Amino acid sequence: MPSAPILEVRDLRVEYASTRGPVGAVDGVDLDVHAGEFVGVVGESGCGKSTMLFAIAQLLSPPAEITGGRVLFNGNNLVTMTEKKLNVLRWRDFSVVMQSAMNALNPVKSIGAQFQDAIDAHNEHVARERPAEVMALVGIDPIHLKSYPHQLSGGMRQRAMIAMALLFTPDLVIMDEPTSALDVVAQRSLMVQIKQLQRDLGFAVIFVTHDMSLVSHFSDQLVVMYAGQVVEIGPTRQVFDTPQHPYSRGLLDAFPSIVGPKTKLTGIPGSPPDLGSPPAGCRFHPRCPQVFSDCRVVEPDLYEVGSAKARCLLHTELAATATARTAESETR
Amino acid sequence: MTDAVTNTVNHIDPSASTTNTPLLQTKALTRHFKVGGSLSRKTLHAVDDANIIIDRQEIVALAGESGSGKSTIARLLARVYKPTSGEIYYQGRPLSQLRRRRDQLAYRSDVPMVFQDPFSSLNPAFRVSHGIMRGLKLHRKDISRANRYDEAERVLDAVGLTPASDILNRYPYELSGGQRQRIGFAQALAYKPKLILADEPVSMLDVSIRIGLLNVMADLRASQGVSFLYITHDIASARYVADRLIVMYAGHIVESGPTEVVLSNAKHPYTRLLLSAVPDPRAPLAIDAETDKGEPPKVIDPAPGCRFRWRCPLVVEECHHVTPVLRTLGIRHAAACHVARPDEG
Numbered sequence: 307m308p309s310a311p312i313l314e315v316r317d318l319r320v321e322y323a324s325t326r327g328p329v330g331a332v333d334g335v336d337l338d339v340h341a342g343e344f345v346g347v348v349g350e351s352g353c354g355k356s357t358m359l360f361a362i363a364q365l366l367s368p369p370a371e372i373t374g375g376r377v378l379f380n381g382n383n384l385v386t387m388t389e390k391k392l393n394v395l396r397w398r399d400f401s402v403v404m405q406s407a408m409n410a411l412n413p414v415k416s417i418g419a420q421f422q423d424a425i426d427a428h429n430e431h432v433a434r435e436r437p438a439e440v441m442a443l444v445g446i447d448p449i450h451l452k453s454y455p456h457q458l459s460g461g462m463r464q465r466a467m468i469a470m471a472l473l474f475t476p477d478l479v480i481m482d483e484p485t486s487a488l489d490v491v492a493q494r495s496l497m498v499q500i501k502q503l504q505r506d507l508g509f510a511v512i513f514v515t516h517d518m519s520l521v522s523h524f525s526d527q528l529v530v531m532y533a534g535q536v537v538e539i540g541p542t543r544q545v546f547d548t549p550q551h552p553y554s555r556g557l558l559d560a561f562p563s564i565v566g567p568k569t570k571l572t573g574i575p576g577s578p579p580d581l582g583s584p585p586a587g588c589r590f591h592p593r594c595p596q597v598f599s600d601c602r603v604v605e606p607d608l609y610e611v612g613s614a615k616a617r618c619l620l621h622t623e624l625a626a627t628a629t630a631r632t633a634e635s636e637t638r
Numbered sequence: 639m640t641d642a643v644t645n646t647v648n649h650i651d652p653s654a655s656t657t658n659t660p661l662l663q664t665k666a667l668t669r670h671f672k673v674g675g676s677l678s679r680k681t682l683h684a685v686d687d688a689n690i691i692i693d694r695q696e697i698v699a700l701a702g703e704s705g706s707g708k709s710t711i712a713r714l715l716a717r718v719y720k721p722t723s724g725e726i727y728y729q730g731r732p733l734s735q736l737r738r739r740r741d742q743l744a745y746r747s748d749v750p751m752v753f754q755d756p757f758s759s760l761n762p763a764f765r766v767s768h769g770i771m772r773g774l775k776l777h778r779k780d781i782s783r784a785n786r787y788d789e790a791e792r793v794l795d796a797v798g799l800t801p802a803s804d805i806l807n808r809y810p811y812e813l814s815g816g817q818r819q820r821i822g823f824a825q826a827l828a829y830k831p832k833l834i835l836a837d838e839p840v841s842m843l844d845v846s847i848r849i850g851l852l853n854v855m856a857d858l859r860a861s862q863g864v865s866f867l868y869i870t871h872d873i874a875s876a877r878y879v880a881d882r883l884i885v886m887y888a889g890h891i892v893e894s895g896p897t898e899v900v901l902s903n904a905k906h907p908y909t910r911l912l913l914s915a916v917p918d919p920r921a922p923l924a925i926d927a928e929t930d931k932g933e934p935p936k937v938i939d940p941a942p943g944c945r946f947r948w949r950c951p952l953v954v955e956e957c958h959h960v961t962p963v964l965r966t967l968g969i970r971h972a973a974a975c976h977v978a979r980p981d982e983g
Contacts (some may be wrong), residue, residue: 351844560849564873575850
């Protein structure tokens with residue numbers, strides 16, 4: 307991995323204004339993305355993962371507002387940048403692929419015309435063949451540049467969106483659940499394709515999904531978010547093999563496997579907390595199977611565990627004293 | 639054809655409480671749609687010659703990609719569409735002969751449907767109690783008006799929504815996606831059903847709460863004796879809950895059999911493709927495994943031949959001319975493929 311990250315997110319905070327006061331949707335997120343790296347971001351609905359993406363891309367609109375932190379992209383702080391300067395960077399240096407390609411494309415314009423829109427907006431000199439080139443890259447016959455979105459299947463529309471994101475060969479492509487509207491086979495082939503493109507063209511990817519299994523074979527770094535915070539971050543394989551946060555373990559045990567013995571699964575009981583008034587102490591403690599008394603009081607930090615980091619008090623000396631205490635009184 | 643088909647024809651007996659009559663059976667069920675303008679003579683073959691058997695207390699998974707015809711089958715069974723040809727037998731009685739309104743209502747209450755999208759299938763203007771109480775009023779004449787509320791609480795308890803009295807008074811927007819989908823199941827359960835048609839009930843939900851709903855299905859089968867037709871594109875979840883698995887491709891049933899048997903010994907190349915697409919961190923993966931970029935064809939006025947032949951790695955000459963039919967290849971295991979070979983011995 308190259309040394310300097312292309313994207314450095316430091317202590318990013320986003321709040322939504324609401325009638326009951328501000329709701330902290332993203333609470334102090336730190337994240338480094340290196341050139342050519344594939345970063346998976348997973349968590350349940352409402353954990354702030356999409357809000358974080360929008361904050362990184364500076365696409366938030368009221369009532370959401372960035373209340374603190376920095377987003378350094380190639381050394382420039384995007385948070386304080388003017389809209390005019392941002393418009394130059396957007397799409398040229400980093401692009402965003404939205405969740406539902408069904409709605410992200412303009413239904414009354416051909417795909418090619420929408421590509422042209424992006425090119426015109428940047429006054430950028432782009433070779434005439436470029437749109438056909440990127441379509442071929444994602445495996446669509448360039449003849450479809452003349453097609454309208456309704457003439458393409460869901461998988462092709464999603465591919466066309468990715469092709470559009472690659473028009474200017476950006477350094478970073480931000481993807482918000484690009485495969486969630488597709489079925490398994492299409493999803494799988496799209497993932498493999500994204501990975502191959504990324505290897506060939508060398509751009510970095512931030513990939514948000516609620517399906518942890520989806521990124522398991524594709525991402526280099528995995529970020530697990532819960533209630534607006536990063537609860538675990540580390541090399542993907544390591545997080546999968548030895549999850550250090552009970553929430554990551556819960557997510558991992560939440561889906562059935564097609565291999566191995568059939569076991570009864572429970573998922574994660576309960577639902578994510580109301581971010582308007584998050585629980586005291588560890589935000590996961592009401593749902594945590596390994597909760598102990600300190601979890602209700604002490605707010606955990608990200609602790610280093612091997613080459614990963616986990617926001618869990620089990621990795622502090624508090625856990626040891628707590629187990630000693632419980633061993634005396636009762637068994638969990 | 640599975641051997642069950644051959645020994646079950648007993649649909650003359652209308653009482654049909656005999657145990658060897660399947661709960662629901664379809665014979666050569668076919669549904670075509672006219673497509674194009676009013677002058678067009680094109681027909682889309684959504685479902686062709688589907689033979690399905692669902693037994694009492696059985697969970698049958700129907701798997702396939704979008705556009706494979708699985709939802710059309712659910713709608714045919716729910717009588718949203720009329721079959722183009724073929725027949726559905728419910729407890730041995732052909733549905734086309736349900737003439738009286740009372741019989742038709744009885745069928746609808748026995749075989750309700752749970753929809754895919756819990757965010758649009760509940761009326762946002764009414765409390766949760768509304769949908770359940772209406773179902774009780776229409777379909778449960780055995781319950782007096784005074785007892786309806788208690789019954790509504792009972793079905794909410796059965797799907798794991800507690801405290802039931804509190805939930806009943808809420809509006810859909812006050813509930814999470816998982817809770818809403820449980821309401822969907824509760825509404826179906828209020829009819830005292832024999833078979834619930836669940837059309838992708840968990841695909842809109844977060845992965846972390848899907849398993850809870852799959853558990854609800856398994857629990858309802860055990861506690862209420864309901865059968866399920868579980869429609870999904872996720873083979874792993876089918877494995878988790880279903881006893882039997884039916885795989886569809888482009889309107890045809892291509893493979894069927896006990897779930898474990900089909901998964902461990904998939905005969906049809908399409909089933910194998912589906913299996914390889916399941917993202918599973920516990921399974922090994924070669925990223926450079928050849929990617930399949932195909933999609934199920936729109937089956938408009940098809941010529942004979944296997945509909946999977948354009949994507950199939952094992953295609954032979956015969957596939958282009960002869961439509962394969964389901965052949966028994968193992969114990970209760972059948973596949974429609976010219977290349978597939980029966981089990982040894």
